[in-house]
Amino acid sequence: MEIPIVIATAMLVTATLLPLWRHPHWLVRGMDFPRMQLAAAASLLILIQVISLDLAKNQTWTLISITLVCLAWQLWWIMPYTVLWRSEVKTTKNPNPDRKLSILTANVLTPNRQFDAFLKLVSQYAPDVLVTLESDQWWQRHLDTLQADMPYSIKCPLDNLYGMHVYSRLPLENTEISYLVEDDIPSMHVQIKLRSGDLVRTHFLHPAPPSPKENPESEERDAELVIVARSIVDSDQPVVVTGDLNDVAWSATTRLFRKLSGLLDPRVGRGMFNTFHAKYPFVRWPLDHLFHSHHFTVSSIKRLPYFGSDHFALLTELSYSPVRGKDQEGLMVETDDKLWARSIAEEQGASAKDVPNPNEMGSDLEK
Structure with missing residues:
Protein backbone atom coordinates (compact mmCIF):
# COMPACT_ATOMS: atom_id res chain seq x y z
CA MET A 1 0.00 0.00 0.00
CA GLU A 2 2.92 2.34 0.75
CA ILE A 3 4.24 2.53 -2.83
CA PRO A 4 0.87 3.54 -4.41
CA ILE A 5 0.48 6.21 -1.73
CA VAL A 6 3.97 7.58 -2.45
CA ILE A 7 3.16 7.65 -6.18
CA ALA A 8 -0.16 9.40 -5.54
CA THR A 9 1.58 11.98 -3.36
CA ALA A 10 4.20 12.61 -6.05
CA MET A 11 1.47 13.10 -8.67
CA LEU A 12 -0.33 15.57 -6.38
CA VAL A 13 2.89 17.52 -5.82
CA THR A 14 3.52 17.65 -9.58
CA ALA A 15 -0.01 18.89 -10.32
CA THR A 16 0.35 21.50 -7.56
CA LEU A 17 3.74 22.82 -8.65
CA LEU A 18 3.22 22.78 -12.41
CA PRO A 19 1.15 26.02 -12.63
CA LEU A 20 3.96 27.90 -10.85
CA TRP A 21 5.86 27.56 -14.10
CA ARG A 22 4.67 30.33 -16.39
CA HIS A 23 5.11 28.27 -19.52
CA PRO A 24 2.02 28.76 -21.74
CA HIS A 25 1.71 25.11 -22.82
CA TRP A 26 -1.87 23.86 -22.44
CA LEU A 27 -0.84 21.07 -20.04
CA VAL A 28 0.83 23.53 -17.68
CA ARG A 29 -1.94 26.12 -17.83
CA GLY A 30 -4.56 23.38 -17.62
CA MET A 31 -3.44 22.61 -14.06
CA ASP A 32 -4.91 25.97 -13.02
CA PHE A 33 -8.39 24.56 -13.62
CA PRO A 34 -8.94 21.58 -11.25
CA ARG A 35 -7.81 23.21 -8.01
CA MET A 36 -11.05 22.32 -6.26
CA GLN A 37 -10.75 18.71 -7.43
CA LEU A 38 -7.09 18.60 -6.40
CA ALA A 39 -8.01 19.94 -2.97
CA ALA A 40 -10.58 17.16 -2.63
CA ALA A 41 -7.99 14.60 -3.79
CA ALA A 42 -5.47 15.93 -1.25
CA SER A 43 -8.03 15.63 1.56
CA LEU A 44 -8.82 12.05 0.59
CA LEU A 45 -5.12 11.22 0.30
CA ILE A 46 -4.45 12.54 3.80
CA LEU A 47 -7.19 10.30 5.14
CA ILE A 48 -5.73 7.29 3.33
CA GLN A 49 -2.25 8.12 4.63
CA VAL A 50 -3.45 8.32 8.22
CA ILE A 51 -5.40 5.07 7.99
CA SER A 52 -2.98 2.98 5.94
CA LEU A 53 0.53 4.04 6.95
CA ASP A 54 2.51 3.50 10.12
CA LEU A 55 2.22 6.74 12.07
CA ALA A 56 5.30 5.81 14.09
CA LYS A 57 7.51 6.34 11.05
CA ASN A 58 9.00 9.72 10.17
CA GLN A 59 8.43 9.18 6.44
CA THR A 60 4.70 8.82 7.08
CA TRP A 61 4.58 12.28 8.66
CA THR A 62 6.71 13.61 5.82
CA LEU A 63 4.15 12.38 3.30
CA ILE A 64 1.26 13.76 5.36
CA SER A 65 3.01 17.13 5.72
CA ILE A 66 3.69 17.37 1.99
CA THR A 67 0.07 16.57 1.22
CA LEU A 68 -1.14 19.13 3.78
CA VAL A 69 0.98 21.82 2.11
CA CYS A 70 -0.51 20.89 -1.28
CA LEU A 71 -4.01 21.09 0.20
CA ALA A 72 -3.33 24.48 1.79
CA TRP A 73 -1.91 25.81 -1.49
CA GLN A 74 -4.93 24.72 -3.51
CA LEU A 75 -7.30 26.19 -0.91
CA TRP A 76 -5.43 29.51 -1.02
CA TRP A 77 -6.47 29.90 -4.66
CA ILE A 78 -10.10 28.83 -4.36
CA MET A 79 -11.13 30.11 -0.93
CA PRO A 80 -11.85 33.67 -2.17
CA TYR A 81 -14.65 32.12 -4.23
CA THR A 82 -16.53 30.88 -1.19
CA VAL A 83 -18.80 32.59 1.33
CA LEU A 84 -15.99 32.24 3.89
CA TRP A 85 -14.16 35.14 2.21
CA ARG A 86 -14.88 38.85 2.52
CA SER A 87 -16.88 40.13 -0.44
CA GLU A 88 -14.88 42.23 -2.88
CA VAL A 89 -17.96 44.03 -4.21
CA LYS A 90 -20.56 45.63 -1.99
CA THR A 91 -24.18 44.51 -2.10
CA THR A 92 -26.56 47.03 -3.60
CA LYS A 93 -28.68 49.03 -1.18
CA ASN A 94 -31.77 50.99 -2.22
CA PRO A 95 -31.49 50.02 -5.91
CA ASN A 96 -32.50 52.58 -8.49
Whole structure:
Protein backbone atom coordinates (compact mmCIF):
# COMPACT_ATOMS: atom_id res chain seq x y z
CA MET A 1 0.00 0.00 0.00
CA GLU A 2 2.92 2.34 0.75
CA ILE A 3 4.24 2.53 -2.83
CA PRO A 4 0.87 3.54 -4.41
CA ILE A 5 0.48 6.21 -1.73
CA VAL A 6 3.97 7.58 -2.45
CA ILE A 7 3.16 7.65 -6.18
CA ALA A 8 -0.16 9.40 -5.54
CA THR A 9 1.58 11.98 -3.36
CA ALA A 10 4.20 12.61 -6.05
CA MET A 11 1.47 13.10 -8.67
CA LEU A 12 -0.33 15.57 -6.38
CA VAL A 13 2.89 17.52 -5.82
CA THR A 14 3.52 17.65 -9.58
CA ALA A 15 -0.01 18.89 -10.32
CA THR A 16 0.35 21.50 -7.56
CA LEU A 17 3.74 22.82 -8.65
CA LEU A 18 3.22 22.78 -12.41
CA PRO A 19 1.15 26.02 -12.63
CA LEU A 20 3.96 27.90 -10.85
CA TRP A 21 5.86 27.56 -14.10
CA ARG A 22 4.67 30.33 -16.39
CA HIS A 23 5.11 28.27 -19.52
CA PRO A 24 2.02 28.76 -21.74
CA HIS A 25 1.71 25.11 -22.82
CA TRP A 26 -1.87 23.86 -22.44
CA LEU A 27 -0.84 21.07 -20.04
CA VAL A 28 0.83 23.53 -17.68
CA ARG A 29 -1.94 26.12 -17.83
CA GLY A 30 -4.56 23.38 -17.62
CA MET A 31 -3.44 22.61 -14.06
CA ASP A 32 -4.91 25.97 -13.02
CA PHE A 33 -8.39 24.56 -13.62
CA PRO A 34 -8.94 21.58 -11.25
CA ARG A 35 -7.81 23.21 -8.01
CA MET A 36 -11.05 22.32 -6.26
CA GLN A 37 -10.75 18.71 -7.43
CA LEU A 38 -7.09 18.60 -6.40
CA ALA A 39 -8.01 19.94 -2.97
CA ALA A 40 -10.58 17.16 -2.63
CA ALA A 41 -7.99 14.60 -3.79
CA ALA A 42 -5.47 15.93 -1.25
CA SER A 43 -8.03 15.63 1.56
CA LEU A 44 -8.82 12.05 0.59
CA LEU A 45 -5.12 11.22 0.30
CA ILE A 46 -4.45 12.54 3.80
CA LEU A 47 -7.19 10.30 5.14
CA ILE A 48 -5.73 7.29 3.33
CA GLN A 49 -2.25 8.12 4.63
CA VAL A 50 -3.45 8.32 8.22
CA ILE A 51 -5.40 5.07 7.99
CA SER A 52 -2.98 2.98 5.94
CA LEU A 53 0.53 4.04 6.95
CA ASP A 54 2.51 3.50 10.12
CA LEU A 55 2.22 6.74 12.07
CA ALA A 56 5.30 5.81 14.09
CA LYS A 57 7.51 6.34 11.05
CA ASN A 58 9.00 9.72 10.17
CA GLN A 59 8.43 9.18 6.44
CA THR A 60 4.70 8.82 7.08
CA TRP A 61 4.58 12.28 8.66
CA THR A 62 6.71 13.61 5.82
CA LEU A 63 4.15 12.38 3.30
CA ILE A 64 1.26 13.76 5.36
CA SER A 65 3.01 17.13 5.72
CA ILE A 66 3.69 17.37 1.99
CA THR A 67 0.07 16.57 1.22
CA LEU A 68 -1.14 19.13 3.78
CA VAL A 69 0.98 21.82 2.11
CA CYS A 70 -0.51 20.89 -1.28
CA LEU A 71 -4.01 21.09 0.20
CA ALA A 72 -3.33 24.48 1.79
CA TRP A 73 -1.91 25.81 -1.49
CA GLN A 74 -4.93 24.72 -3.51
CA LEU A 75 -7.30 26.19 -0.91
CA TRP A 76 -5.43 29.51 -1.02
CA TRP A 77 -6.47 29.90 -4.66
CA ILE A 78 -10.10 28.83 -4.36
CA MET A 79 -11.13 30.11 -0.93
CA PRO A 80 -11.85 33.67 -2.17
CA TYR A 81 -14.65 32.12 -4.23
CA THR A 82 -16.53 30.88 -1.19
CA VAL A 83 -18.80 32.59 1.33
CA LEU A 84 -15.99 32.24 3.89
CA TRP A 85 -14.16 35.14 2.21
CA ARG A 86 -14.88 38.85 2.52
CA SER A 87 -16.88 40.13 -0.44
CA GLU A 88 -14.88 42.23 -2.88
CA VAL A 89 -17.96 44.03 -4.21
CA LYS A 90 -20.56 45.63 -1.99
CA THR A 91 -24.18 44.51 -2.10
CA THR A 92 -26.56 47.03 -3.60
CA LYS A 93 -28.68 49.03 -1.18
CA ASN A 94 -31.77 50.99 -2.22
CA PRO A 95 -31.49 50.02 -5.91
CA ASN A 96 -32.50 52.58 -8.49
CA PRO A 97 -34.22 50.88 -11.47
CA ASP A 98 -32.85 53.54 -13.82
CA ARG A 99 -29.29 52.63 -12.80
CA LYS A 100 -29.72 48.86 -13.03
CA LEU A 101 -27.70 46.80 -15.50
CA SER A 102 -28.39 43.08 -15.80
CA ILE A 103 -26.30 41.00 -18.21
CA LEU A 104 -26.90 37.40 -19.18
CA THR A 105 -23.76 35.74 -20.56
CA ALA A 106 -24.25 32.39 -22.29
CA ASN A 107 -22.09 30.08 -24.35
CA VAL A 108 -24.90 28.37 -26.25
CA LEU A 109 -22.68 25.66 -27.88
CA THR A 110 -22.99 25.80 -31.67
CA PRO A 111 -24.31 22.20 -32.18
CA ASN A 112 -26.88 22.67 -29.40
CA ARG A 113 -30.36 22.91 -30.90
CA GLN A 114 -32.39 23.46 -27.73
CA PHE A 115 -33.08 27.09 -28.63
CA ASP A 116 -36.56 26.96 -27.10
CA ALA A 117 -35.14 26.14 -23.66
CA PHE A 118 -32.65 28.98 -23.97
CA LEU A 119 -35.19 31.53 -25.16
CA LYS A 120 -37.42 30.49 -22.27
CA LEU A 121 -34.59 31.37 -19.87
CA VAL A 122 -34.11 34.74 -21.53
CA SER A 123 -37.83 35.42 -21.29
CA GLN A 124 -38.00 34.29 -17.67
CA TYR A 125 -35.07 36.37 -16.41
CA ALA A 126 -35.48 39.30 -18.83
CA PRO A 127 -31.92 40.68 -18.77
CA ASP A 128 -31.15 44.17 -19.98
CA VAL A 129 -28.35 42.76 -22.14
CA LEU A 130 -27.83 39.28 -23.56
CA VAL A 131 -24.47 38.13 -24.95
CA THR A 132 -24.19 34.73 -26.61
CA LEU A 133 -21.00 32.91 -27.52
CA GLU A 134 -20.62 30.16 -30.14
CA SER A 135 -23.75 31.47 -31.89
CA ASP A 136 -23.80 30.87 -35.64
CA GLN A 137 -26.26 31.83 -38.39
CA TRP A 138 -28.72 29.14 -37.23
CA TRP A 139 -28.69 30.53 -33.72
CA GLN A 140 -29.02 34.07 -35.06
CA ARG A 141 -32.28 33.21 -36.82
CA HIS A 142 -33.77 32.08 -33.52
CA LEU A 143 -32.19 34.82 -31.42
CA ASP A 144 -33.63 37.46 -33.74
CA THR A 145 -37.06 36.64 -32.31
CA LEU A 146 -35.90 38.56 -29.25
CA GLN A 147 -35.65 41.82 -31.15
CA ALA A 148 -39.20 42.89 -30.38
CA ASP A 149 -38.14 43.26 -26.72
CA MET A 150 -34.40 43.75 -27.31
CA PRO A 151 -34.19 46.02 -30.36
CA TYR A 152 -30.50 46.91 -30.10
CA SER A 153 -28.00 44.32 -31.30
CA ILE A 154 -24.53 43.46 -32.55
CA LYS A 155 -24.20 40.33 -34.66
CA CYS A 156 -21.22 38.25 -35.70
CA PRO A 157 -22.41 34.76 -36.72
CA LEU A 158 -19.54 32.34 -37.31
CA ASP A 159 -19.27 28.60 -37.88
CA ASN A 160 -15.94 28.17 -36.07
CA LEU A 161 -17.35 28.08 -32.49
CA TYR A 162 -16.51 31.76 -31.99
CA GLY A 163 -19.63 33.51 -33.26
CA MET A 164 -20.96 36.20 -30.93
CA HIS A 165 -24.22 38.12 -30.59
CA VAL A 166 -25.43 40.89 -28.30
CA TYR A 167 -29.10 41.81 -27.88
CA SER A 168 -30.14 44.65 -25.61
CA ARG A 169 -33.14 46.50 -24.21
CA LEU A 170 -30.81 49.41 -23.57
CA PRO A 171 -29.33 51.54 -26.35
CA LEU A 172 -25.93 50.42 -27.65
CA GLU A 173 -23.67 53.20 -28.87
CA ASN A 174 -20.34 53.27 -30.74
CA THR A 175 -20.36 49.52 -31.38
CA GLU A 176 -17.39 47.76 -32.96
CA ILE A 177 -16.42 44.17 -33.72
CA SER A 178 -12.68 43.55 -33.54
CA TYR A 179 -10.26 40.69 -34.03
CA LEU A 180 -7.68 41.61 -31.44
CA VAL A 181 -5.16 38.76 -31.55
CA GLU A 182 -6.41 36.02 -33.87
CA ASP A 183 -7.97 36.68 -37.26
CA ASP A 184 -10.99 34.43 -36.65
CA ILE A 185 -11.70 35.22 -32.97
CA PRO A 186 -13.98 38.27 -32.61
CA SER A 187 -14.65 40.53 -29.67
CA MET A 188 -17.26 43.25 -29.29
CA HIS A 189 -16.86 46.72 -27.81
CA VAL A 190 -19.70 49.10 -27.04
CA GLN A 191 -21.16 51.75 -24.79
CA ILE A 192 -24.38 50.72 -23.04
CA LYS A 193 -26.68 53.60 -22.20
CA LEU A 194 -28.48 53.06 -18.92
CA ARG A 195 -32.02 54.30 -18.35
CA SER A 196 -30.48 57.11 -16.29
CA GLY A 197 -28.46 58.20 -19.34
CA ASP A 198 -25.13 57.05 -17.89
CA LEU A 199 -22.81 55.30 -20.37
CA VAL A 200 -21.02 52.05 -19.54
CA ARG A 201 -17.97 51.03 -21.53
CA THR A 202 -18.37 47.30 -22.19
CA HIS A 203 -16.16 44.62 -23.75
CA PHE A 204 -17.49 41.18 -24.74
CA LEU A 205 -14.72 38.57 -25.10
CA HIS A 206 -14.30 34.92 -26.05
CA PRO A 207 -10.60 34.12 -26.57
CA ALA A 208 -9.60 30.63 -27.68
CA PRO A 209 -8.54 28.19 -24.94
CA PRO A 210 -5.17 26.48 -24.69
CA SER A 211 -5.83 22.92 -25.79
CA PRO A 212 -4.25 20.19 -27.94
CA LYS A 213 -7.06 20.58 -30.50
CA GLU A 214 -6.93 24.37 -30.87
CA ASN A 215 -4.07 26.46 -29.52
CA PRO A 216 -1.40 24.27 -27.92
CA GLU A 217 -0.37 27.28 -25.84
CA SER A 218 -2.30 29.95 -23.96
CA GLU A 219 -0.42 32.94 -25.33
CA GLU A 220 -3.21 34.07 -27.69
CA ARG A 221 -5.82 33.97 -24.93
CA ASP A 222 -3.51 35.61 -22.42
CA ALA A 223 -2.51 38.36 -24.86
CA GLU A 224 -6.14 39.28 -25.51
CA LEU A 225 -6.85 39.55 -21.80
CA VAL A 226 -3.68 41.55 -21.20
CA ILE A 227 -4.28 44.18 -23.89
CA VAL A 228 -7.93 44.65 -22.91
CA ALA A 229 -6.86 45.07 -19.28
CA ARG A 230 -4.17 47.58 -20.21
CA SER A 231 -6.60 49.53 -22.39
CA ILE A 232 -9.03 50.22 -19.55
CA VAL A 233 -6.79 50.66 -16.53
CA ASP A 234 -6.69 54.46 -16.79
CA SER A 235 -10.35 54.88 -17.75
CA ASP A 236 -12.51 56.93 -15.41
CA GLN A 237 -15.63 55.53 -17.10
CA PRO A 238 -17.75 52.75 -15.62
CA VAL A 239 -16.47 49.56 -17.28
CA VAL A 240 -17.78 46.01 -17.66
CA VAL A 241 -15.92 43.06 -19.23
CA THR A 242 -17.82 39.82 -19.70
CA GLY A 243 -17.74 36.60 -21.69
CA ASP A 244 -16.38 33.09 -21.79
CA LEU A 245 -12.70 33.75 -21.15
CA ASN A 246 -11.71 30.07 -21.31
CA ASP A 247 -9.83 30.58 -18.07
CA VAL A 248 -10.84 29.91 -14.48
CA ALA A 249 -11.52 32.71 -12.02
CA TRP A 250 -8.61 31.76 -9.75
CA SER A 251 -5.87 31.26 -12.36
CA ALA A 252 -2.69 33.32 -12.38
CA THR A 253 -3.64 34.76 -15.78
CA THR A 254 -7.15 35.82 -14.71
CA ARG A 255 -5.65 37.37 -11.59
CA LEU A 256 -3.16 39.15 -13.89
CA PHE A 257 -6.09 40.54 -15.89
CA ARG A 258 -7.74 41.81 -12.71
CA LYS A 259 -4.53 43.36 -11.43
CA LEU A 260 -3.78 45.16 -14.68
CA SER A 261 -7.33 46.38 -15.28
CA GLY A 262 -8.26 47.25 -11.71
CA LEU A 263 -11.64 45.59 -12.26
CA LEU A 264 -13.54 43.81 -9.50
CA ASP A 265 -14.97 40.29 -9.39
CA PRO A 266 -18.46 40.14 -7.81
CA ARG A 267 -18.02 36.40 -7.16
CA VAL A 268 -15.32 36.95 -4.53
CA GLY A 269 -16.94 36.18 -1.18
CA ARG A 270 -20.14 34.96 -2.84
CA GLY A 271 -19.32 31.69 -4.60
CA MET A 272 -17.68 30.01 -7.56
CA PHE A 273 -20.68 29.96 -9.92
CA ASN A 274 -19.12 27.15 -11.96
CA THR A 275 -20.51 27.36 -15.48
CA PHE A 276 -18.60 24.57 -17.26
CA HIS A 277 -19.03 21.61 -17.75
CA ALA A 278 -22.84 21.61 -17.45
CA LYS A 279 -23.16 17.84 -17.98
CA TYR A 280 -20.45 16.67 -15.56
CA PRO A 281 -21.07 17.82 -11.96
CA PHE A 282 -17.70 16.66 -10.67
CA VAL A 283 -15.68 18.48 -13.32
CA ARG A 284 -16.89 22.07 -13.21
CA TRP A 285 -15.07 25.37 -13.26
CA PRO A 286 -15.97 29.09 -13.46
CA LEU A 287 -15.19 29.82 -17.12
CA ASP A 288 -17.82 32.51 -17.78
CA HIS A 289 -17.03 35.82 -16.15
CA LEU A 290 -18.20 39.34 -15.51
CA PHE A 291 -15.78 41.93 -14.14
CA HIS A 292 -16.59 45.57 -13.50
CA SER A 293 -15.11 48.84 -12.27
CA HIS A 294 -15.65 50.27 -8.79
CA HIS A 295 -18.61 52.30 -10.09
CA PHE A 296 -20.94 49.35 -9.51
CA THR A 297 -22.31 47.34 -6.65
CA VAL A 298 -23.90 43.94 -7.15
CA SER A 299 -27.60 43.24 -6.71
CA SER A 300 -27.44 39.55 -7.61
CA ILE A 301 -25.41 36.94 -9.44
CA LYS A 302 -26.69 33.51 -10.32
CA ARG A 303 -26.04 30.51 -12.51
CA LEU A 304 -29.10 29.67 -14.56
CA PRO A 305 -30.63 26.23 -15.24
CA TYR A 306 -29.40 23.82 -17.90
CA PHE A 307 -30.52 24.58 -21.46
CA GLY A 308 -28.65 22.00 -23.55
CA SER A 309 -25.21 23.61 -23.80
CA ASP A 310 -22.00 22.44 -22.16
CA HIS A 311 -22.10 25.79 -20.30
CA PHE A 312 -24.62 27.18 -17.87
CA ALA A 313 -25.61 30.79 -18.41
CA LEU A 314 -24.49 33.45 -15.91
CA LEU A 315 -26.83 36.28 -14.93
CA THR A 316 -25.37 39.28 -13.13
CA GLU A 317 -27.33 42.32 -12.00
CA LEU A 318 -25.31 45.42 -11.16
CA SER A 319 -26.28 48.82 -9.86
CA TYR A 320 -24.47 51.93 -11.00
CA SER A 321 -23.52 53.33 -7.58
CA PRO A 322 -20.31 55.38 -7.98
CA VAL A 323 -20.58 57.03 -4.56
CA ARG A 324 -21.17 53.81 -2.62
CA GLY A 325 -18.61 51.91 -4.66
CA LYS A 326 -15.77 54.44 -4.77
CA ASP A 327 -13.74 52.77 -1.99
CA GLN A 328 -13.99 49.26 -3.43
CA GLU A 329 -10.62 47.76 -4.29
CA GLY A 330 -9.50 44.64 -6.11
CA LEU A 331 -6.07 43.10 -6.54
CA MET A 332 -2.95 45.25 -6.49
CA VAL A 333 -0.61 45.17 -9.47
CA GLU A 334 3.12 44.73 -8.92
CA THR A 335 6.16 45.40 -11.11
CA ASP A 336 6.57 41.70 -11.90
CA ASP A 337 2.96 41.58 -13.13
CA LYS A 338 3.60 44.43 -15.56
CA LEU A 339 6.74 42.76 -16.89
CA TRP A 340 4.92 39.47 -17.39
CA ALA A 341 2.06 41.23 -19.16
CA ARG A 342 4.46 43.07 -21.44
CA SER A 343 6.19 39.85 -22.46
CA ILE A 344 2.84 38.18 -23.21
CA ALA A 345 1.66 41.07 -25.40
CA GLU A 346 4.97 41.46 -27.21
CA GLU A 347 5.15 37.75 -27.99
CA GLN A 348 1.86 38.08 -29.92
CA GLY A 349 2.58 41.54 -31.33
CA ALA A 350 -0.54 42.82 -29.58
CA SER A 351 -1.10 46.27 -28.12
CA ALA A 352 -3.65 47.98 -25.92
CA LYS A 353 -3.98 50.53 -28.73
CA ASP A 354 -5.67 47.80 -30.78
CA VAL A 355 -8.60 47.64 -28.34
CA PRO A 356 -11.49 49.93 -29.35
CA ASN A 357 -12.49 52.54 -26.80
CA PRO A 358 -16.19 53.26 -27.33
CA ASN A 359 -15.87 56.54 -25.43
CA GLU A 360 -13.19 57.82 -27.80
CA MET A 361 -15.19 56.59 -30.77
CA GLY A 362 -18.07 58.75 -29.58
CA SER A 363 -15.79 61.75 -29.22
CA ASP A 364 -14.47 61.24 -32.74
CA LEU A 365 -18.00 61.12 -34.10
CA GLU A 366 -18.88 64.36 -32.33
CA LYS A 367 -15.86 66.06 -33.94
